[in-house]
Amino acid sequence: xxxxxxxxxxxxxxxxxxxxxxxxxxxxxxxxxxxxxxxxxxxxxxxxxxxxxxxxxxxxxxxxxxxxxxxxxxxxxxxxxxxxxxxxxxxxxxxxxxxxxxxxxxxxxxxxxxxxxxxxxxxxxxxxxxxxxxxxxxxxxxxxxxxxxxxxxxxxxxxxxxxxxxxxxxxxxxxxxxxxxxxxxxxxxxxxxxxxxxxxxxxxxxxxxxxxxxxxxxxxxxxxxxxxxxxxxxxxxxxxxxxxxxxxxxxxxxxxxxxxxxxxxxxxxxxxxxxxxxxxxxxxxxxxxxxxxxxxxxxxxxxxxxxxxxxxxxxxxxxxxxxxxxxxxxxxxxxxxxxxxxxxxxxxxxxxxxxxxxxxxxxxxxxx
Ligand code: TXA
Ligand code: MG
Numbered sequence: 001x002x003x004x005x006x007x008x009x010x011x012x013x014x015x016x017x018x019x020x021x022x023x024x025x026x027x028x029x030x031x032x033x034x035x036x037x038x039x040x041x042x043x044x045x046x047x048x049x050x051x052x053x054x055x056x057x058x059x060x061x062x063x064x065x066x067x068x069x070x071x072x073x074x075x076x077x078x079x080x081x082x083x084x085x086x087x088x089x090x091x092x093x094x095x096x097x098x099x100x101x102x103x104x105x106x107x108x109x110x111x112x113x114x115x116x117x118x119x120x121x122x123x124x125x126x127x128x129x130x131x132x133x134x135x136x137x138x139x140x141x142x143x144x145x146x147x148x149x150x151x152x153x154x155x156x157x158x159x160x161x162x163x164x165x166x167x168x169x170x171x172x173x174x175x176x177x178x179x180x181x182x183x184x185x186x187x188x189x190x191x192x193x194x195x196x197x198x199x200x201x202x203x204x205x206x207x208x209x210x211x212x213x214x215x216x217x218x219x220x221x222x223x224x225x226x227x228x229x230x231x232x233x234x235x236x237x238x239x240x241x242x243x244x245x246x247x248x249x250x251x252x253x254x255x256x257x258x259x260x261x262x263x264x265x266x267x268x269x270x271x272x273x274x275x276x277x278x279x280x281x282x283x284x285x286x287x288x289x290x291x292x293x294x295x296x297x298x299x300x301x302x303x304x305x306x307x308x309x310x311x312x313x314x315x316x317x318x319x320x321x322x323x324x325x326x327x328x329x330x331x332x333x334x335x336x337x338x339x340x341x342x343x344x345x346x347x348x349x350x351x352x353x354x355x356x357x358x359x360x361x362x363x364x365x366x367x368x
Pocket of ligand 1: 055056199
């Protein structure tokens with residue numbers, strides 16, 4: 001299949017939320033609008049289009065068409081029991097695809113939509129089981145990225161989209177990574193530049209009481225708890241990955257984001273971590289392995305690895321999240337075989353960073 005690759009570059013940051021609505025259309029040039037109309041037609045005709053969002057790139061198809069969902073699974077090489085998120089571009093769209101909209105959903109939508117929050121709700125008959133991996137619930141997200149919104153509208157309002165990577169690889173945070181994984185497999189790729197956040201949305205299950213987080217993200221448990229005025233916690237199975245409890249977000253049971261080599265997280269006091277990682281690097285080098293390290297700006301210069309990757313200033317969670325997936329991909333591109341990462345604090349957005357890093361490391365963490 002020939003994949004059309006097109007570029008739409010607008011500055012999402014400079015456009016305030018109030019510029020949406022009537023003025024929304026003026027953000028795009030006539031050429032941009034023609035591209036988005038064309039992308040929408042592809043979706044309506046049952047095709048697939050990769051598009052930017054504020055979290056990661058999505059691989060979109062018509063959420064209400066079972067054949068489109070089957071094509072998404074095939075393009076990703078993803079097991080079809082792993083449900084897709086339905087992306088919408090106005091709050092009222094949620095009513096068509098759900099059988100009930102609880103008060104909690106309205107409160108969270110008012111606080112965080114459009115934005116990086118996905119809500120699990122009971123599904124209506126409008127959503128085929130192919131889209132929800134056979135479940136009676138549906139995941140719904142209203143992204144804040146303006147290209148995403150315009151595209152969803154052009155596509156008819158309901159776009160099923162997993163992250164636009166081959167199953168098992170890190171989610172793509174730039175179009176070049178989408179091209180690496182999806183060129184030749186889908187109809188079109190919309191290049192909208194680097195994604196703002198770089199980690200997938202927070203998923204909260206509102207079909208249970210109290211609501212639970214199934215995947216941590218930029219919207220933290222504290223932020224959800226504040227709005228709902230009750231304590232929202234993360235599903236235990238997500239935290240205790242080796243406990244054998246089945247996670248309720250089916251995707252969480254698959255090993256994700258895994259680099260080709262092995263990654264180990266080393267946690268402890270600054271100087272101890274530097275010494276331990278360097279000791280291991282020396283040993284790996286002696287055995288002939290190519291090595292890599294993820295560390296903060298402050299310590300990166302102290303490591304003797306072949307591939308050195310900075311996660312940003314120590315404590316800058318936004319930078320670490322933003323860079324993580326491209327670092328993991330670059331380890332593969334640079335053929336690193338033994339990699340080590342410093343650990344990150346678990347507060348705020350840190351829970352999401354550690355969740356993804358632990359998965360990439362196959363849960364190998366050494367506390368010293
Ligand atoms: O930020 C994001 O959410 C990105 C962008 C493209 O929007 N999308 C994304 O989709 O990360 P995906 O398919 O890579 O991850 C969706 C996760 C999977 O772990 C899946 O199992 C879970 O959401 N999920 C989807 N529907 C669900 C449902 N009804 N119940 C429980 N988990 C669900
Ligand atoms: Mg994914």
